[in-house]
Amino acid sequence: MELMKWLDDFTKRDWQYTRKGTVRIALVGLGWWTTDMVIPALKDSELCCTTTVVSSSKNKAMKIASKEATIEHAITYKEFHDGEARETYDAVYIATPNARHLEYAETAAKLGKGVLCEKPMEATVERAQRLVNVCDSNNVPLMVAYRMQTQPAIRRARELIDNGFIGKPVQAYGNNSQLLLNMFSNPDQWRLDSDLSGYGTSIMDLGIYPINTLRFLLRSDPVAVTAQTESFQEDFSDVPDERSAYTLTFENGTHAVCTASQNAYGDSQLKLTGTDGQIDLSPVFSGECTLELARSDTTAQIDFEDVDEMRAEFDYFADKLIRSEPPSPDGQHGLVDMRTMEAIYRAAHSGQVERIEQ
Amino acid sequence: MELMKWLDDFTKRDWQYTRKGTVRIALVGLGWWTTDMVIPALKDSELCCTTTVVSSSKNKAMKIASKEATIEHAITYKEFHDGEARETYDAVYIATPNARHLEYAETAAKLGKGVLCEKPMEATVERAQRLVNVCDSNNVPLMVAYRMQTQPAIRRARELIDNGFIGKPVQAYGNNSQLLLNMFSNPDQWRLDSDLSGYGTSIMDLGIYPINTLRFLLRSDPVAVTAQTESFQEDFSDVPDERSAYTLTFENGTHAVCTASQNAYGDSQLKLTGTDGQIDLSPVFSGECTLELARSDTTAQIDFEDVDEMRAEFDYFADKLIRSEPPSPDGQHGLVDMRTMEAIYRAAHSGQVERIEQ
Numbered sequence: 001m002e003l004m005k006w007l008d009d010f011t012k013r014d015w016q017y018t019r020k021g022t023v024r025i026a027l028v029g030l031g032w033w034t035t036d037m038v039i040p041a042l043k044d045s046e047l048c049c050t051t052t053v054v055s056s057s058k059n060k061a062m063k064i065a066s067k068e069a070t071i072e073h074a075i076t077y078k079e080f081h082d083g084e085a086r087e088t089y090d091a092v093y094i095a096t097p098n099a100r101h102l103e104y105a106e107t108a109a110k111l112g113k114g115v116l117c118e119k120p121m122e123a124t125v126e127r128a129q130r131l132v133n134v135c136d137s138n139n140v141p142l143m144v145a146y147r148m149q150t151q152p153a154i155r156r157a158r159e160l161i162d163n164g165f166i167g168k169p170v171q172a173y174g175n176n177s178q179l180l181l182n183m184f185s186n187p188d189q190w191r192l193d194s195d196l197s198g199y200g201t202s203i204m205d206l207g208i209y210p211i212n213t214l215r216f217l218l219r220s221d222p223v224a225v226t227a228q229t230e231s232f233q234e235d236f237s238d239v240p241d242e243r244s245a246y247t248l249t250f251e252n253g254t255h256a257v258c259t260a261s262q263n264a265y266g267d268s269q270l271k272l273t274g275t276d277g278q279i280d281l282s283p284v285f286s287g288e289c290t291l292e293l294a295r296s297d298t299t300a301q302i303d304f305e306d307v308d309e310m311r312a313e314f315d316y317f318a319d320k321l322i323r324s325e326p327p328s329p330d331g332q333h334g335l336v337d338m339r340t341m342e343a344i345y346r347a348a349h350s351g352q353v354e355r356i357e358q
Numbered sequence: 359m360e361l362m363k364w365l366d367d368f369t370k371r372d373w374q375y376t377r378k379g380t381v382r383i384a385l386v387g388l389g390w391w392t393t394d395m396v397i398p399a400l401k402d403s404e405l406c407c408t409t410t411v412v413s414s415s416k417n418k419a420m421k422i423a424s425k426e427a428t429i430e431h432a433i434t435y436k437e438f439h440d441g442e443a444r445e446t447y448d449a450v451y452i453a454t455p456n457a458r459h460l461e462y463a464e465t466a467a468k469l470g471k472g473v474l475c476e477k478p479m480e481a482t483v484e485r486a487q488r489l490v491n492v493c494d495s496n497n498v499p500l501m502v503a504y505r506m507q508t509q510p511a512i513r514r515a516r517e518l519i520d521n522g523f524i525g526k527p528v529q530a531y532g533n534n535s536q537l538l539l540n541m542f543s544n545p546d547q548w549r550l551d552s553d554l555s556g557y558g559t560s561i562m563d564l565g566i567y568p569i570n571t572l573r574f575l576l577r578s579d580p581v582a583v584t585a586q587t588e589s590f591q592e593d594f595s596d597v598p599d600e601r602s603a604y605t606l607t608f609e610n611g612t613h614a615v616c617t618a619s620q621n622a623y624g625d626s627q628l629k630l631t632g633t634d635g636q637i638d639l640s641p642v643f644s645g646e647c648t649l650e651l652a653r654s655d656t657t658a659q660i661d662f663e664d665v666d667e668m669r670a671e672f673d674y675f676a677d678k679l680i681r682s683e684p685p686s687p688d689g690q691h692g693l694v695d696m697r698t699m700e701a702i703y704r705a706a707h708s709g710q711v712e713r714i715e716q
Contacts (some may be wrong), residue, residue, distance in 0.1 A: 045491070070537055138485050170601055173531055177631055226584035228607050243528055247603040247615035255586055255603035257531070257615035264528035264631045267653065273622045294623065313596070328410070329528035353709035 007091075010304050011152040016315065019046065021322035023114070025314070026052035026073075026089035028104045029096035030060055032184075033118075038093065039068060041310035047318035051091045054080045062214045081107050087250075090153065091116060091321060093145070093314070097190035098198050099123035105131045109138035114327075116317050120208055120341065121334040123198030128338040132331035143327035144318050144334035148213045150312035153285055153289040154306065157272075157279050158217050165295060167276025172256040174210020176285050177264040187235035191262070199345040200229065200241040207244060207260035207344070209285040210270055212329075212337050217272060217279075220252040222340050224355050227348035233263060246344045368662050369510040369585050371603060373674065377404065379680035383672070384431075384447035386438065387454035387461045388418055390542075391476075396451065399668035405676035409446045412462075414440045417587050423570065423625050426710065427447035439465050444672070449474060449679060451503070452670070455548035456556045457481035465487045467496035472685075474675050476503045478566055478699065479692040481556030486696040490689035501675050502692035506571045508670035511647040512589040515630075518576050523653060525634025527551035527576055529613040531627075532568020534643050545593035547621070557703040558599040565602060565618035565702070567643040568628055570687075575630060575637075578610040580698050585706035591621065602703045 025048050027034050042050045047317055052073040055061040061074035073085040089112030093103045101122045101356055106117050115135055121144055122128040135142035141211040148154055190196035198204050215221055225248050229241035236242035269282040277295035291302040320327040339356050347354040383406050385392050400408045410431040412418040418433035431443040449472030452462045459480045464474050471544055472495055479502055480486040493500035548554035549563055556562050573579055583606050587599035594600035601619040628641040635653035645667055649660040678685040697714050705712040
């Protein structure tokens with residue numbers, strides 16, 4: 001019975017084609033995401049191994065390296081640019097502030113290393129384009145770390161949509177909100193500094209999740225947007241979007257409405273309604289995920305064991321590298337999000353519908 | 359304990375102040391809503407009694423009257439305008455196509471009858487204003503039938519927000535969608551005829567629910583909107599909004615994003631996120647309602663016995679009439695929705711943020 005197989009294989013790594021080989025990783029940027037989420041995830045990776053850590057502070061890097069058996073090299077950003085320990089890693093993972101991605105990708109590309117770059121790719125479209133160019137011209141693989149695309153519930157939702165489960169997609173809703181200043185009490189941080197974050201904060205840091213996931217689910221890209229953004233609190237005075245609300249019209253006609261906030265109770269939801277049914281993912285962007293399906297007056301709630309999205313992300317990347325396959329989501333894919341977000345900020349500023357040249 | 363009382367009184371009619379008296383109602387417009395929802399609701403009303411029905415067709419009216427013991431008068435629209443059976447009712451309920459509300463309100467006002475008018479009040483702001491004026495100048499009470507405002511879950515949600523449950527409101531989401539042509543297979547119907555529906559269909563007929571309910575919950579009105587609307591199918595060619603997506607900025611700074619569609623799987627949700635918590639109503643506009651609360655990493659789901667919103671609506675109206683209190687939501691309240699929707703259609707057309715003069 002198809003349903004049995006569907007449930008049995010729900011969390012199966014349908015993207016993995018090899019179980020052999022190891023990609024040695026240098027982690028560039030040792031913020032909380034890298035230390036608390038990525039290093040633990042990589043410990044149990046099938047295909048990756050952290051060998052090198054790169055930080056502004058030698059001490060911080062050495063302290064982290066001392067706790068992990070596989071990490072034998074702790075170097076500074078300067079040493080990284082100088083090519084130190086280059087023979088100890090095959091690829092880099094870049095998790096620095098947005099506006100610093102380009103410089104580390106440039107060095108990695110020139111050293112011939114693969115690049116797994118956190119999202120958003122960079123602070124601006126122009127810099128993201130340069131990041132793509134430098135990887136292309138040095139012929140190194142570039143993947144953007146959209147961990148949502150490895151989330152089993154999202155992959156199953158995509159298959160359902162492909163198979164007509166919701167009929168013709170009509171409208172969608174996405175939200176991603178958090179209390180940034182409860183997570184990091186210091187307001188003097190890069191997410192609130194436009195020089196480092198880029199166009200803004202709530203859309204660049206949180207709003208990118210529903211945008212990219214909707215593109216992934218719909219296999220369609222946004223062509224027009226409207227937006228309203230606002231910053232109220234003093235701590236958010238350097239960015240236009242402590243909170244944001246935006247609409248996206250996709251090439252296939254689907255309308256999406258989204259909100260994102262760095263100063264609201266934590267919540268994430270993604271809902272897609274078609275002519276024949278509905279798919280609701282809530283929560284969705286926080287690592288855990290619940291899938292609710294509705295069709296013909298019948299609903300189903302699918303719960304399953306959480307997978308570590310970052311572990312999957314790295315193995316996904318490594319699986320492609322080991323097999324010399326071009327990784328995806330690639331730089332061109334990431335550029336679409338950059339152009340979409342730039343258009344959203346432009347729309348909030350102009351008060352007009354902004355079209356996106358993809 | 360406060361929680362016990364809160365649960366015990368969840369569906370209590372906190373708006374009812376009298377149990378004595380009867381308001382005799384003439385139902386104007388005998389579409390499916392009146393026949394299937396309103397007449398059954400009024401059978402068990404505490405304070406209302408249907409005595410008269412008014413329709414374009416004498417036969418239809420007589421047929422309906424013959425089935426209900428209390429309905430002794432079945433008259434045509436022409437007879438209604440001529441004042442026939444005027445002594446048999448105290449107030450009228452108007453549930454005709456939007457663009458016909460004004461003419462029946464005019465006659466009712468001139469006959470000195472109270473008016474309970476379905477939402478949206480009329481086809482355009484200008485006609486809605488005339489409807490308000492005629493009731494004012496004849497000194498008859500006018501209430502707009504926002505049944506959501508009698509829904510216990512919405513009233514409890516409002517109290518929670520008033521008491522700071524979600525902290526400072528930040529953002530909201532509303533959806534209301536249905537498959538109109540599955541409900542009424544004839545595409546030749548007033549909701550798809552702009553002469554009768556007004557500015558459009560999905561926002562006028564469905565999108566008004568999240569707009570009005572958010573105003574009720576937030577005690578704040580929208581000041582600016584953006585919108586995207588589209589009609590794809592031939593049957594929707596006379597209206598701009600088979601589907602619609604819009605953002606609202608409220609006076610208190612809350613951002614709301616909404617979708618509405620007359621051609622999508624049935625769904626309704628209203629979610630409000632603040633700095634300290636979240637209130638999620640889903641479903642919400644279809645008569646049944648579930649309330650989900652989240653605060654401090656704790657969630658609660660409140661289920662309760664459905665109340666008949668239309669019965670509550672009529673008793674709410676009658677309670678005010680009997681006590682000679684001005685009813686609310688009144689015409690001025692309804693006008694705010696009319697101006698908001700007009701601005702949304704204007705924004706969809708202009709591609710610009712449109713401000714609302716309230």
